[in-house]
Amino acid sequence: MNASLPTTEALRGALAALLDGLPPTQAAQAVERLIASYRGDTPTDAPVLRDRSDVAAYAAYRMPATFEAVRCALGAFRDAAPEWVPRTHTDLGGGTGAASWAVAEAWEDADPAPLTTVVDWAEPALALGRELAAASGVPALRAARWQRSRISAALRIESTDLVTVSYVLKELTGNDRAALVTEAARAARAVVIVEPGTPDGYARVIEARDRLVEAGLTVAAPCPHSGACPIVPGTDWCHFSARVSRSSLHRQVKGGSLAYEDEKFSYVVATRFPVRPAPARITRKPQIRKGLVLLDLCTADDGMRRETVTKRRGPLYKASRDATWGEQWPPPEEPAPGAPAPE
Structure with missing residues (x-):
């Protein structure tokens, strides 16, 4: 092969x-x-x-x-x-x-x-x-x-x-x-x-x-x-x-x-070594509605909760429409060009 x-x-x-x-x-x-x-x-x-x-x-x-x-x-x-x-x-x-x-x-x-x-x-x-x-x-x-x-x-x-x-x-x-x-x-x-x-x-x-x-x-x-x-x-x-x-x-x-x-x-x-867990995890398939997206999340602070992402949130709304079940939320930010990698 x-x-x-x-x-x-x-x-x-x-x-x-x-x-x-x-x-x-x-x-x-x-x-x-x-x-x-x-x-x-x-x-x-x-x-x-x-x-x-x-x-x-x-x-x-x-x-x-x-x-x-x-x-x-x-x-x-x-x-x-x-x-x-x-x-x-x-x-x-x-x-x-x-x-x-x-x-x-x-x-x-x-x-x-x-x-x-x-x-x-x-x-x-x-x-x-x-x-x-x-x-x-x-x-x-x-x-x-x-x-x-x-x-x-x-x-x-x-x-x-x-x-x-x-x-x-x-x-x-x-x-x-x-x-x-x-x-x-x-x-x-x-x-x-x-x-x-x-x-x-x-x-x-x-x-x-x-x-x-x-x-x-x-x-x-x-x-x-x-x-x-x-x-x-x-x-x-x-x-x-x-x-x-x-x-x-x-x-x-x-x-x-x-x-x-x-x-x-x-x-x-x-x-047994330091990690950076997701701030929240999408635990169900996102529900896309007209002008908003419903996300079921497991979070570090609030446990299980639902978040409503509307068009008013701009780039985050676009990201929510592309989000999938199992991903972290919010999505990780892309590093700026030339920025050093995190240690």
């Missing part, structure tokens, strides 16, 4: 090549079984991904969406810490490595690129992840290490700059979840946790967020503060949306006709 391809295109090409020899019916059946498994009780005595057919179906079904969700979380992280670059990265429960592809893209211009270690229990997932990385043409992915280990309370992590945990916590018992987050907080300078954008996924993120803060980390995103979440439990949940492009093969496996889908996710990023 051409090494000059952007990471997103490289992933799409790698997955297309992977599905090329897999009968669509077989892939669809494997996807349906995996969906049923993930919606039920996940077994603790065997990996959900048992063989290459399972892993290929999983990669086609989940990698693009997981990649986009983690990519969005890392984008918010980079807004809060634009000068910080991880030298090492550990992807816990990384499976075929979707989060590692997002990390490779986020710091694609870093020299050296982050050295990634993907840790997972399922050897078929690791083997396929290694194969996809090798075919990517992305140096950071081709240099990644793939380590088989049970994701449990007994796991110990070497000191690392960045830990990602994406769509993993649901598969663990409560004790294992708590221990894993505590161990990540101990070992890493920054922790990124992504879960499905459902009420129970949000609850797991909040549980992890509280544990990270208790361990002394600072919330970098999406929250504009490290205090308690202002959402009253059971009344709502904080989540965001990432647009996922589908290839024709992806649409065939997913059984959909649209050229895209929207992945709902919840996340938290916490660090």
Whole structure:
């Protein structure tokens, strides 16, 4: 594969090549079984991904969406810490490595690129992840290490700059979840946790967020503060949306006709170094009305509130019409030409 391809295109090409020899019916059946498994009780005595057919179906079904969700979380992280670059990265429960592809893209211009270690229990997932990385043409992915280990309370992590945990916590018992987050907080300078954008996924993120803060980390995103979440439990949940492009093969496996889908996710990023969180975060799709825009915000000072932006506010009104769900508000100001970069 051409090494000059952007990471997103490289992933799409790698997955297309992977599905090329897999009968669509077989892939669809494997996807349906995996969906049923993930919606039920996940077994603790065997990996959900048992063989290459399972892993290929999983990669086609989940990698693009997981990649986009983690990519969005890392984008918010980079807004809060634009000068910080991880030298090492550990992807816990990384499976075929979707989060590692997002990390490779986020710091694609870093020299050296982050050295990634993907840790997972399922050897078929690791083997396929290694194969996809090798075919990517992305140096950071081709240099990644793939380590088989049970994701449990007994796991110990070497000191690392960045830990990602994406769509993993649901598969663990409560004790294992708590221990894993505590161990990540101990070992890493920054922790990124992504879960499905459902009420129970949000609850797991909040549980992890509280544990990270208790361990002394600072919330970098999406929250504009490290205090308690202002959402009253059971009344709502904080989540965001990432647009996922589908290839024709992806649409065939997913059984959909649209050229895209929207992945709902919840996340938290916490660090052991100073960051500049967003002054406020847009928590719902902006509502554009005649002459005004309604923004639902989470703020550092007022908690959850709605802001009305009218034409009278000039450039801010224009910015509000272009604003999207999940972005910080107000938008960051562009530095003046020749102005020094913030320290």
